[in-house]
Amino acid sequence: MRQKQTLHTELQDLPMPFTPSRRAAAALFGGLALSPLAPRLSAAERYLDVHGGGNFTPVNVAIVPFAGDGGASVASVIVNNFKRSVFINPLDAGAAGTGVNPDAAPNMAAFRALNAQYVVVGRAARGPDGRMKTEFRLWDVGAGTQAAGQQYVTDPKNSRRVAHIVSDAIFSKVTGEGGFFDTRIAFVDETGSRQNRTKKLAIMDQDGANARYLTRGDDLVVTPRFSPNSQELTYMSFGAEDPRVFLLNIDTSQREVVGNFPGMTFSPRFSPDGQRIVMSLEDNGVANIYSMDLRSRATTRLTNSSAIDTSPCYSPDGSRICFESDRGGTQQIYVMSAGGGAANRISFGQGRYSTPVWSPKGDYIAFTRQSPAGFAIGVIKPDGSGERILVEGFHNEGPTWAPNGLFVMFFRNVSGGPRLFMRDIFGHAEFEIPTQSFASDPSWSGLIG
């Protein structure tokens, strides 16, 4: 039930041609997992200091069209990813890419002339057995050396995913940060009139591809959240009875009610170990936070207020929970121990603060802030310092983090309904995630690998 998803592919590092003794890329044996804890490059090797704040220049990476019958589609997925990556600026190799042999060192002078710091070459071709072999090499233009190189052999229908995995390998090597392309988004698809929306759970790749429905729209569903292994969702659904928290296995479509509570349960999230769900229970107009152990089904009451306590979220180490409460008069963000008890308010800016979500890196909590100026998405450190607004306008709501903690996705009502947008945490750029219908309540998975 909680197994990692594997791609049934073979992966190996590509040694550097002609200089095989050179240090190979980070070893990645035994699966496709690109660890989000990839070893940091030393300062001297790194071109980009993501932690230096918002002052950085994106790294120019030239992409040479991939060789082979599957090359064009793989390269276009990679380029499209990097166009939304903020930290990497993909360059069209142009004439410098003509006739480049993907198995040999390219002519660095030609790429230096393009101002490229790195160049990517590769090939995706079907072998005699029908399997697709995708390989890439990332060259450091300044040093003239191979910085990374890998090959993947897989069913051709997985080509798009391999392109995301290659994108992550390159992104990690260039920035020293974890990747975020081999991920999915769970969200709520919205159709129909605003007075009577049909809402379906849906899932897609982070770039909007491969979207599919998980529910049929008979029941109103909201706020899906991924389990840590991205195999399950927990969400709130209206049915014949009171609105309740549900658990859905994405692959088998099996679903079940979470717990047996006397009132409405809502705003569910998984614990980082996947063993618990934390949520709100409404009783006589008051909402408190409870957690439920998914194995024993034992429930624990974590707050005891006469207010609205909701939108809980565990810290990545599972030791603390942030949540919103209007116990002080208006919605504000509080942090408490994962076992409950005293809670410290951390939001003191102008307005009402809600929907706190802890970054997977632990360094920030993203939130929605409502003020006379509108709805803003921002980040704040867990101790209440370092608050920063990323975007503000008529409506923005419900941030979710990319697994590398560098991006948030959220929804915004625009001309008649909501759409999904992503932004880097420095607020440099924003991109809409293409969806067929209106879309809301995004939840960003971890790396699938």
Add this chain to the structure above:
Amino acid sequence: MKKLGSMVGLKHAAVLAAALALGACAKNPTDMAGLDGRGGAGVGVAGSATPGSSQDFAVNVGDRVFFDSDSSQLSATAQATLDKQAAWLSRYASYNFTVEGHADERGTREYNFALGARRAQATKDYLVSRGVAASRIKTISYGKERPVAVCDDISCWSQNRRAVTALHGGQS
């Protein structure tokens, strides 16, 4: 895969919402009746409803009360409406009903579920204080999921911050 039951009330709401669209953002909110009621009445039939029918309740009593922004306080107007509801519900004591709490779109989704529940509870508590048996009353919150007015200004938001007393279909 287990099929979950569909929500009867919302199906009614679909039909009635379509009827309402013709007169969206009506100036007098009490003209809009039964939008979410399980046995909800039609619109614009004031005076002609059979006494004791759900139409009678919606049109001649008023099936909903309204709230200030981010508040569950019952205004004097709301209390007057609920006094009439309580009198009618005491006279026609065979009805069970659901109080549906709603919020406007200017709040975050999860908070609004709780805010709608708070409004439904305040409405229920008031009706109970006026002699209606608590056992007849269910509450539910739809948060900001089911606005009746969608014109994106204050006249609509104020209509969406509401608690609707929805009689269960037919006399039980």
